[in-house]
Amino acid sequence: MRRITPALLALAALALVPLASPSGYLLHMLIVVFLYVILAAGLDLVMGYCGQYSFAQGAFYGIGAYTAAILHRDLGLDFWQTLPLGVLSAGAFGLLLGIPSLRLSGHFLSITTIAFQTIIYLLLTQWTSFTGGQYGLPVPKVGTLSLFGHELFRIEKVREFYFLALAVMAVALLVAWRLATSRIGREWRAIHDDELVARAIGISVTRDKLVAFVASAALAGAAGVLVAYYLEGVSPTDFSIWTSATVVAMVIVGGRGTIFGPAAGAIVFTLMPEVLRATADYKLIIFGVLMIVMVIFMPMGAAGLLRRERS
Amino acid sequence: MLTPDYILQLLVDGIVTGSVYVLIAAGLTLIFGILGIVNFAQGEFYMLGGYFGITAAVLLRLQMLETLVVGTLAVAVVGLLCERVIFRPLQGQDMTNSIIASFGLAVALQNAALLVFGPEPKILRTSWATVPIHVGGLFLTLQRAIIPVVAAALILIIHLVLRYTWTGRSLRAMSQHPTMAQLCGVDVGRTGLVTFVLGAALAGTAGVLMSSVFLVQPGIGSMIVLKAFTVVILGGMGNIYGAVAAGLLLGVVEAFTSGFLNNMMRDIVGFAIVILVLLLRPQGIFGRSVERA
Numbered sequence: 364m365r366r367i368t369p370a371l372l373a374l375a376a377l378a379l380v381p382l383a384s385p386s387g388y389l390l391h392m393l394i395v396v397f398l399y400v401i402l403a404a405g406l407d408l409v410m411g412y413c414g415q416y417s418f419a420q421g422a423f424y425g426i427g428a429y430t431a432a433i434l435h436r437d438l439g440l441d442f443w444q445t446l447p448l449g450v451l452s453a454g455a456f457g458l459l460l461g462i463p464s465l466r467l468s469g470h471f472l473s474i475t476t477i478a479f480q481t482i483i484y485l486l487l488t489q490w491t492s493f494t495g496g497q498y499g500l501p502v503p504k505v506g507t508l509s510l511f512g513h514e515l516f517r518i519e520k521v522r523e524f525y526f527l528a529l530a531v532m533a534v535a536l537l538v539a540w541r542l543a544t545s546r547i548g549r550e551w552r553a554i555h556d557d558e559l560v561a562r563a564i565g566i567s568v569t570r571d572k573l574v575a576f577v578a579s580a581a582l583a584g585a586a587g588v589l590v591a592y593y594l595e596g597v598s599p600t601d602f603s604i605w606t607s608a609t610v611v612a613m614v615i616v617g618g619r620g621t622i623f624g625p626a627a628g629a630i631v632f633t634l635m636p637e638v639l640r641a642t643a644d645y646k647l648i649i650f651g652v653l654m655i656v657m658v659i660f661m662p663m664g665a666a667g668l669l670r671r672e673r674s
Numbered sequence: 675m676l677t678p679d680y681i682l683q684l685l686v687d688g689i690v691t692g693s694v695y696v697l698i699a700a701g702l703t704l705i706f707g708i709l710g711i712v713n714f715a716q717g718e719f720y721m722l723g724g725y726f727g728i729t730a731a732v733l734l735r736l737q738m739l740e741t742l743v744v745g746t747l748a749v750a751v752v753g754l755l756c757e758r759v760i761f762r763p764l765q766g767q768d769m770t771n772s773i774i775a776s777f778g779l780a781v782a783l784q785n786a787a788l789l790v791f792g793p794e795p796k797i798l799r800t801s802w803a804t805v806p807i808h809v810g811g812l813f814l815t816l817q818r819a820i821i822p823v824v825a826a827a828l829i830l831i832i833h834l835v836l837r838y839t840w841t842g843r844s845l846r847a848m849s850q851h852p853t854m855a856q857l858c859g860v861d862v863g864r865t866g867l868v869t870f871v872l873g874a875a876l877a878g879t880a881g882v883l884m885s886s887v888f889l890v891q892p893g894i895g896s897m898i899v900l901k902a903f904t905v906v907i908l909g910g911m912g913n914i915y916g917a918v919a920a921g922l923l924l925g926v927v928e929a930f931t932s933g934f935l936n937n938m939m940r941d942i943v944g945f946a947i948v949i950l951v952l953l954l955r956p957q958g959i960f961g962r963s964v965e966r967a
Contacts, residue, residue, distance in 0.1 A: 482942060
């Protein structure tokens with residue numbers, strides 16, 4: 364309970380933000396932060412808890428987004444139908460990547476996930492007839508949610524989308540947190556610490572790793588569907604290896620294996636380029652240098668630093 | 675379409691591109707095998723090689739071979755600084771940290787290049803680009819023909835160094851068992867430095883060589899480093915000779931893919947092979963069967 368109270372307070376505070384009639388820019392930045400929080404918390408399940416390396420979070424993000432766009436184009440499905448389907452298809456791809464990855468660890472695993480990420484990116488850019496190539500695909504606004512003919516609510520403006528993104532993020536964090544604190548979360552930690560011992564005490568390492576991959580990919584899929592509807596379109600540049608590596612950096616710098624650490628990392632890395640905007644052309648150079656400085660001076664991430672100070 | 679000349683031309687084109695993959699991947703596999711660093715910034719060393727080569731050729735009016743030497747040395751200096759400032763402090767930590775640092779380095783170098791050299795693509799103009807070589811039905815410019823020659827010479831030199839010098843012996847000892855090597859008196863710091871500089875310099879050479887064939891721009895390293903990763907896996911991690919074979923193989927397979935299928939598949943084929951190989955033979959095509967950890 365100690366850790367859930369501040370999280371609930373933070374969510375409540377975020378829900379009140381639109382009441383203060385903030386600028387559209389602030390809401391936009393917060394929505395982007397929410398998306399990355401989902402991605403980073405999802406990746407933390409695989410990297411922080413289960414101890415497996417993955418550079419494919421951007422690919423799953425893209426799979427979610429393109430599932431939404433393609434299902435809308437071909438079948439005319441709306442947001443409420445594509446959200447679960449995007450989660451499912453990203454999860455299925457997570458299983459697809461998870462199966463070969465079971466045999467690998469360390470560098471081999473990270474490079475396999477890099478290969479997977481690159482193949483997905485190349486398919487998005489090159490398979491023009493299916494994915495729209497470099498130009499991507501259009502996606503409509505979320506629109507109204509009707510139940511039995513009653514219009515429940517309508518999501519068209521940024522302000523309305525903000526609540527939707529916040530809600531999805533809250534659910535995603537809850538799912539990640541529940542998984543991490545449940546039995547399987549403890550099993551992940553055991554695998555992380557010593558796979559051989561974990562196997563010896565009867566943990567099904569295969570199943571647990573697959574669950575981690577699928578859960579992580581499914582969460583990224585949810586973020587993908589959201590971003591497709593938020594930007595009202597998808598294009599491959601958002602889902603490259605750079606996105607994946609940035610999410611990895613969020614998890615590492617925030618502090619792996621804590622869920623809330625990676626969420627904090629997502630906030631830092633999303634807002635940093637905005638804060639650095641005054642430095643104009645130097646922005647991304649400083650971004651890269653800060654990334655190096657942070658791993659050199661905080662090898663266990665910000666959460667690790669805090670833990671060490673406390674103990 | 676299936677004339678022997680056409681097939682031979684594809685083969686030669688594949689070997690030229692493959693040689694570039696060999697150089698970059700050999701550097702990557704050295705750095706990985708000895709230091710355990712997955713270096714994302716290898717593609718940026720390649721990119722810098724191109725820019726340094728062009729700058730040196732324009733400012734100092736150098737010929738191709740001199741340009742090659744100057745460009746390579748300049749990249750080696752950058753590699754030296756990176757090892758000292760970034761990767762040395764990260765030694766002994768979790769491997770993801772050095773991956774993230776190399777990723778940060780790649781972002782920083784790419785954008786620094788954008789700032790210094792500008793976004794417009796550049797190309798190295800040398801007199802060799804217009805010297806044609808005809809052998810039978812085969813056509814090649816001298817510029818392209820020297821790429822495999824230089825690559826072969828460098829790999830031979832590395833082979834001799836690794837085999838017959840003390841530096842080479844200490845490198846091999848480090849890759850086999852770092853603790854044992856240290857106990858036997860290998861200077862770990864110096865060996866690490868040599869390895870990283872050598873790895874960076876190989877990518878730099880590849881960059882200078884290619885700068886006269888393809889346009890150079892700040893982003894060119896991103897894709898090539900990913901391909902070099904696939905070469906490293908195919909060849910078996912840390913295995914230079916495997917990287918040579920796998921690099922040439924990838925170049926040839928790509929050339930045939932774009933020659934007979936289509937250009938879209940060209941970039942994908944390598945990554946597809948990698949996933950297949952990892953499923954069937956995780957130690958790489960040329961790797962020894964060991965526990966992959």
